[in-house]
Amino acid sequence: MKRRGNGACARAQFLFVRRTIAMLLRMIGRLKGIICDKTAEGITLDNNGVGFEISLPLSTLASLPPTGQEAELWIHTHVREDEIRLFGFSVPDERHLFRTLIGKVSGVGPKVALAVIGAMDSATLARAINEGDTRRLCTIPGIGKKTAERIVLELSGRVVATGSAASAPVMGVFSELDSALKNLGFKASEVERVIGEVRRAQPADASFEVLLREALSVLRAK
Incomplete structure (x- = not known):
């Protein structure tokens, strides 16, 4: 019986540690902490001395207070073979929509789903999907005609607006x-x-x- 070499053992240990970290991160449903850095893509949130890098939709990013102040986000952990990423949302409904997009619509990954949620409020998005308004969906960066059609096909009738659609002056x-x-x-x-x-x-x-x-x-x- 052949023994596995050091390289194989190291690889197995790495995968074990990675799976353990991914499992622990998946247990994070919500994070509250101090914003210690902010970019155009997201923030670093300090929670008890640990800095969590979190990607955000534009709408959530814009609603946050300045660096140095406290913020609270609903978290989705996305695990791939080559990376583990955290995505944050201001309300649970946005997180649910994000998960629906990446889980139900072929060809829609986290980057596109984040752009969709950041581009329009939930009421406008639900109306565009349920009315089959692919032209409006195509105004979102990263969304082409075929992707817009897939979103409508997979989600029409399944997306309900939970927020207010009332437009401000x-x-x-x-x-x-x-x-x-x-x-x-x-x-x-x-x-x-x-x-x-x-x-x-x-x-x-x-x-x-x-x-x-x-x-x-x-x-x-x-």
Whole structure:
């Protein structure tokens, strides 16, 4: 009987440790801690001295307080052979929708699902899916016609809006945008300039998520 070499043993030990870590992380349903770093993709949340890197949809990222303050997120742990990632959401319903997208729709992974949730509120998204509005879904970065059609096919009639779809007055939306951009660390002068550009470029009824995405795109291009 042949013995496994040191390389095989090390590989087996690595896989065991990795599976154990993945199992422990999957037990995390919610995290509360201090925001110690913030980027355009997510945050690092300090919980009892441990920094958790968490990817977030734009809408959740924009709603968080500044670095140094406390935040609370609902967590999904995504495990692949080559990585383990944490995804955070402001409410459990967003996490449920994220899991539905990556679990039910072929070709939709975490990156695309995050873009979908960050691009529009739950009521608008549910309406687009249930009405088969693939054109609206195609406005989301990373969503092409075929993917939009698959989302409608797999989820039509299964997605129910839980949030309010009531639209705020235009000035209210831009006031919210101003606050969100400043929370992300942009200077007041930059925010004032980019909001002016976004107001001229976007229709009056554009959602907060669309405006935020456009504003970040303009800021990154500078």
